Structures are given as structure tokens and as C-alpha cells.
Amino acid sequence: MKLKLSWTCLVTTALALACSTAQAQWGQRGPQVNSPELSDQGEVTFRILAPNAESVRLSAGDIPDLGRGGEMEKDDQGIWSVKVGPIPAGAYRYNFNVDGVSVIDPRNPSTSESNANTWSLVVVPGSPNFDTTKVPHGAVAEVTYYSEPLQRFRRMHIYTPPGYEAGSDQYPVFYLLHGASDSDNSWSTVGRAGFILDNLIAAGKAKPMIVVMPAGHTSSAGFRPPANSEGRPRTDEFTEDFLGAIMPYVEANYRVLTERKDRAIAGLSMGGAQTLNIGIPNLDRFAYLGVYSSGVFGITGNRQGGGPSWEEQQKEKLQDATLKEGLELVWFATGKDDFLIETSRATVELLKKHGFEVVYKETEGGHTWVNWRDYLAEFAPLLFQ
Amino acid sequence: MKLKLSWTCLVTTALALACSTAQAQWGQRGPQVNSPELSDQGEVTFRILAPNAESVRLSAGDIPDLGRGGEMEKDDQGIWSVKVGPIPAGAYRYNFNVDGVSVIDPRNPSTSESNANTWSLVVVPGSPNFDTTKVPHGAVAEVTYYSEPLQRFRRMHIYTPPGYEAGSDQYPVFYLLHGASDSDNSWSTVGRAGFILDNLIAAGKAKPMIVVMPAGHTSSAGFRPPANSEGRPRTDEFTEDFLGAIMPYVEANYRVLTERKDRAIAGLSMGGAQTLNIGIPNLDRFAYLGVYSSGVFGITGNRQGGGPSWEEQQKEKLQDATLKEGLELVWFATGKDDFLIETSRATVELLKKHGFEVVYKETEGGHTWVNWRDYLAEFAPLLFQ
Numbered sequence: 001m002k003l004k005l006s007w008t009c010l011v012t013t014a015l016a017l018a019c020s021t022a023q024a025q026w027g028q029r030g031p032q033v034n035s036p037e038l039s040d041q042g043e044v045t046f047r048i049l050a051p052n053a054e055s056v057r058l059s060a061g062d063i064p065d066l067g068r069g070g071e072m073e074k075d076d077q078g079i080w081s082v083k084v085g086p087i088p089a090g091a092y093r094y095n096f097n098v099d100g101v102s103v104i105d106p107r108n109p110s111t112s113e114s115n116a117n118t119w120s121l122v123v124v125p126g127s128p129n130f131d132t133t134k135v136p137h138g139a140v141a142e143v144t145y146y147s148e149p150l151q152r153f154r155r156m157h158i159y160t161p162p163g164y165e166a167g168s169d170q171y172p173v174f175y176l177l178h179g180a181s182d183s184d185n186s187w188s189t190v191g192r193a194g195f196i197l198d199n200l201i202a203a204g205k206a207k208p209m210i211v212v213m214p215a216g217h218t219s220s221a222g223f224r225p226p227a228n229s230e231g232r233p234r235t236d237e238f239t240e241d242f243l244g245a246i247m248p249y250v251e252a253n254y255r256v257l258t259e260r261k262d263r264a265i266a267g268l269s270m271g272g273a274q275t276l277n278i279g280i281p282n283l284d285r286f287a288y289l290g291v292y293s294s295g296v297f298g299i300t301g302n303r304q305g306g307g308p309s310w311e312e313q314q315k316e317k318l319q320d321a322t323l324k325e326g327l328e329l330v331w332f333a334t335g336k337d338d339f340l341i342e343t344s345r346a347t348v349e350l351l352k353k354h355g356f357e358v359v360y361k362e363t364e365g366g367h368t369w370v371n372w373r374d375y376l377a378e379f380a381p382l383l384f385q
Numbered sequence: 386m387k388l389k390l391s392w393t394c395l396v397t398t399a400l401a402l403a404c405s406t407a408q409a410q411w412g413q414r415g416p417q418v419n420s421p422e423l424s425d426q427g428e429v430t431f432r433i434l435a436p437n438a439e440s441v442r443l444s445a446g447d448i449p450d451l452g453r454g455g456e457m458e459k460d461d462q463g464i465w466s467v468k469v470g471p472i473p474a475g476a477y478r479y480n481f482n483v484d485g486v487s488v489i490d491p492r493n494p495s496t497s498e499s500n501a502n503t504w505s506l507v508v509v510p511g512s513p514n515f516d517t518t519k520v521p522h523g524a525v526a527e528v529t530y531y532s533e534p535l536q537r538f539r540r541m542h543i544y545t546p547p548g549y550e551a552g553s554d555q556y557p558v559f560y561l562l563h564g565a566s567d568s569d570n571s572w573s574t575v576g577r578a579g580f581i582l583d584n585l586i587a588a589g590k591a592k593p594m595i596v597v598m599p600a601g602h603t604s605s606a607g608f609r610p611p612a613n614s615e616g617r618p619r620t621d622e623f624t625e626d627f628l629g630a631i632m633p634y635v636e637a638n639y640r641v642l643t644e645r646k647d648r649a650i651a652g653l654s655m656g657g658a659q660t661l662n663i664g665i666p667n668l669d670r671f672a673y674l675g676v677y678s679s680g681v682f683g684i685t686g687n688r689q690g691g692g693p694s695w696e697e698q699q700k701e702k703l704q705d706a707t708l709k710e711g712l713e714l715v716w717f718a719t720g721k722d723d724f725l726i727e728t729s730r731a732t733v734e735l736l737k738k739h740g741f742e743v744v745y746k747e748t749e750g751g752h753t754w755v756n757w758r759d760y761l762a763e764f765a766p767l768l769f770q
Binding site: 048049050051052053054098099100101102103104106107108109110111113114115116117118132134137139140141142143144145146153158160162165166167168183185188194195252253254255 | 433434435436437438439483484485486487488489491492493494495496498499500501502503517519522524525526527528529530531538543545547550551552553568570573579580637638639640
């Protein structure tokens, strides 16, 4: 025992030295700050050291009640803090506003990417859906591919279920699309997709499947497709990328089953519109469609430009009775407070009018990750059964 | 063409609306800021909107020359900026210091985790080693496992080479450890490990292999192992985790070859010390050892506590001639300006004294990722040949 102790002390001392050097090099100084701090009751204390700041606020859209409107208080060391909650189990993106500057939590390595920036992430446990539990876990990979249609490198995330990496079996594949504020990293961070699948598969509720989470944005500037050589916008770049690069990549590089009955596609918000935009024109290739907090965008408003409506454009596919054979599920869910609820309702009605059987649920809540995690946990067990 | 245009406009308008809503919800307002901006010449302009700040500086340890010491200048919109370079091809961690607060770049989703926080990341291309090139790419997965030795969930990153995810072959495995300032996310972000392997494998220079990148820290507070029930520090927690959880997990869940000749281990700085601490006592299990910018910590100083030295503790293994049969490579590299160079030299001498053949290189530069990327690119081709 003495031997081991001495060696431990030696290493500890040397590493502590190396650490001090490294920390000095990286500019970490001053009082130690613990943030975010979770209590057993689900309270979260957020802290940031900002001795010279005049005002600091916590910003966290999905946290139901931020106390003093997120306003933080400074102690005599210059540490600003606010205690929130108890709040429901969830994965919450947050940042601080320090004198008008958006700041992620400098003490929290856990982050979640959105379309154009990164948020700090705190996970409050307590959910049977997405807690990290002692079950076999899959892997979530970051994959870089070259998109021939878009002529550039792109990134996606791919969940492989427990057993996949050691085995040689083929699996069904579920394409899961993110929303307008998000990136291909969002479903596996704030969305907890990997943990949700791990738990469902372990409980025997969902089939083992591969989940492909592509990047739905094709321009960092926003949603406008770049002009083509004639100065006109190109057709939907994401659809080109999805059909011309993502699906072929997955089918060439992963052990996936490639019949219609083994393919699902779903998405939230923008990703729900993309699901319809890809899924309906290619209905022969997908047996399951999921639309979360979404529908055909613009379906409820007055269209400009005088072109044909989405319904008119998709008429042939919508009316094709043979395509409805082998279509296992069309599933919609939207929160009662969601600003897109009329879009969802109108889209469901449109599909029903054309003879589709649609499962449509209106839940509590709004356009938030609280609902999207739940929708995934409810939708995934319906696939490939 | 007209049909497609109308549909595109419709979707674009709807998505732009959804985006505005989402952005308002998330608090993105004010002038648009582009950061970091790369020029074709390798200059990088960093920008941050902070109209109320009194002083803003860029902090980026690996960038050779920060111009005005990283000091940034404010324009009349309140955007602070500094142009740096041209700087060499590299992956650079940076953040901003806004009136004393460490801030990642609010406009850059790309990040790199370190031990206790997250940095913004900018990649300046131009390196044959780590550029993202049009070659087959592997996948880098985030893997959550339960460590029985440590009684808690832990995370590692695992690179699988091109062909792995579609195939059923078994591969050799390379365990690659990070440094004291880093996390299991560091080698695949700032370290570009996946891209380095992709390029080497495509060029036929390295064998396809699995690269396992574990988390070397066992406590977020630092390096001190927690006290055991008798109030004494436990023996090295990471070694327990590595031998008792990580290797068994990899060998059960990935298609890896499990002979000594198919296993390599290497690490930088703290990870180099861990490589020796794991590799020497278990030399029958590893055929390749790599130590980057490191050695036996404390070897050059006066030890405290009076216990036996590392050499005395490892004597039996160091002197065992049979263990040296089948040991394919012991490889060290350290920069001439590295603060651990004497540690490296003394460790190499110690190993040579005990009959080890050691390849030792002294390179330009110091204790930085500039060197560690290069060392990986030089070391990986020597494995499993």
C-alpha cells in the first residue's frame, strides 16, 4: 500500500504542476466557479464570474420559470448567480447575457450546436425516456461526407444501436431531421436521441435501428438557396443533398436494409416540412413518415407569386392509391400552444382528403424540445414492427 | 421551372418566417457578425458584438502572433475585431476576453472541449496531414459506458475507419490519450485525429485501425483521485477505468483484434505519462507505445515522501527480457521548447538503460497541438505494419 501511495502522490504532484501550467497558459484564473450546479430536487444554480459587468441575465428558452426573469445577482467575489427550479427533467440549452454579449457558461464543457452558434447544455435527470441508464448503449458518430450535389463537405450524425459495432447484421434506418434553429448535432445533444433509443431498445419497445441525423441547412446564412448561374434560386438544396448524397452514403457505408419497409423519415418544424417535401414525392421509398410540430409551410396563408400550391405540385403522388399500400404510418404531433398548430391541422386534413390514414396528436406545450423528445420516444416504437 | 421556383419561394418565405421567430426566441438580434472569417491567404478575422464592453481581447495560445497582443478594436456598430496572420495551417482553439469574462465566439458553432470548459475552434486549411479531403472518411463516435471500477457513467470517442461500418472484418486498435487540459473530445476536434487517419489510410501510409480516445480525467476538479473509505487516495483511477472498463468495452462491442501485436497505446503530456503507467506494467498486452511531449512525471525532480521511484516500482517489468520480444515500437517525440523536454530525455535514457530500443525525436516547437497533430501523423503509419 505504501508503494502505491507514494507513486500516486508523485504522479498527482506532477500532474497538478502540469495542470497549473496549462491553466495559466489558457488564462483560467480567479475564484473557482461551479456551474451549473444541480440539486437532488432538480434545482439548478447557474454561475458566471464577471466582476466588471453591470448586468448579467440567464437566457434559457425551454426552462419554464427563470425566477427573477433570469436576472442574476453578483456576490462580493464578482460571481453572478441565479437559482432556478425545481424544473422538470429535461435537457436545457442556456447562455448568459453579460452586458449585451451572449456568453456560454465558461465552466461547463457540455454544449449543443444550433444553426449559427453554440449553447451551453444542462441535463436535469429524472425521465424514463432520456435518462442515462445502465442499459447497453449505442454510439453516435460524427460523419463527414462530400456532397456531389452541393459540391462541398457536409456533416451528419449517425446513431448505431447496441450490438451494431460488434456485429454483421443489417438494420432498418430512420432519417431524423432537425428544426430551423438547429444543426445535425442537435438531436443527439439537446434532443437526447441516442439515449432515448438506447432506453427504448433495452425495454424491448423499439427495434434496433440506425438513426441518421443530417444537417438540414445548406447555407450558414439561413434558408435561402444560393442563386444558380442564371441568378435564380436553385430548387431545394437539402432535397438534392438528401437524395443524392446522404441516402447513397448511408446505404453504401452502413449495414442497412434497403426495402421501403425498412426506411422511416421524420423531422421537427423545418425538418417536418422537409420530411413531407422529400417523403411524399418519394413515397415508394419510405414506409413511415413523422411530422413533429410542423406541416406544409405556408399552407394556411396567402401564397405569393401565383404558382401552384404544394397540393397541386404533389397531386400525382397524393392521389396514387398504389403508393398507399405499404405505407405503414403517417404520424403527426403538435403542441396546443405551438405557433404552427394551424399548419399541422391543415396538412393533416389535406392528407386525409387524399385518402391517407393519419395519426394526429395534439399535446400540451409549444414549439420546444420538451415536446420533440417526447414525440421521438413515442414515434420510434412504432417503426419497423 | 416556373413550378419549382414558386415552390422554392413559398418554402423559403415560410422558413424565413420560422427562422425569424426562432431567432427572436433565442435572443439573436442586432447587426450580423461574421466570425471567424478566413481569407485565402490564411488570415483570420475574429469578431464579436459587444457594444458596452470597455476592452475585448482575443486569446488563442497556439496562434503564433496575435497582432496587437490580441487586443481588439471596436467599430461604430459595437463590433470588436482583430485580423491575425497569415497563420500556418492548423486547428486553433480561441476565445474572447470581454471585460474579464471568457467568452466563446457567439457566431461560431464549432467548438472543442477541454477539461473544464469549451473553446471556439477555427480550422485553417492547408495541411496534407489534417485537411478535410476527398478521400473515404471514417466516423468518430461518442460512446457512453458505465465504468464498474469507477461506479459511474463515462464517455469516450471512437474512430472507426472507412469500411468498418459497412463490413464485418476485425481491426487492430490504437488507444490515444489526451493531455491535462483536455477531454475525450479533444483529439477528434483540435487534434483532427479522424481526418489525419482518413488521409493516411487513403494514401496507403497507415493500416485501417480503430482509434479509441478515452477520457483521461476521472474528476472534473482536477487530477487528485478521490479518497477511499480509509481517507487515503486510491490508486490511479484512470488505470482502473482503462483496464477494467474501457478495454473490455471496446473488445466486447467493437470488431477488434485482441493479440498484443494488434494493440497500440499513446498519449500526449498527461496521456504520455498514463501510457507508460498503463503500458509498462501491462507490456504483454501492447506492442506499440507512443509518448508525445511527455515521460515519467517527476523523474527529473526530487521526489517527496521517500517511497520508491517509478523505476523501482516497475523494475520487474523493465528488466524482463521476454517482454521485449514482440514489443514492436517505443516512440517518443518532444519539442525543443517544451517544458517537459528534460522529463522526456530522462525517461528515454531510463528505458534505454533497461534495454529498450527507443525511437526519440526532438522537434521544433513547444507543448502545443501543432506538434501533437504532427506526432500522430508520424506515429500512426508505424503501427500494425
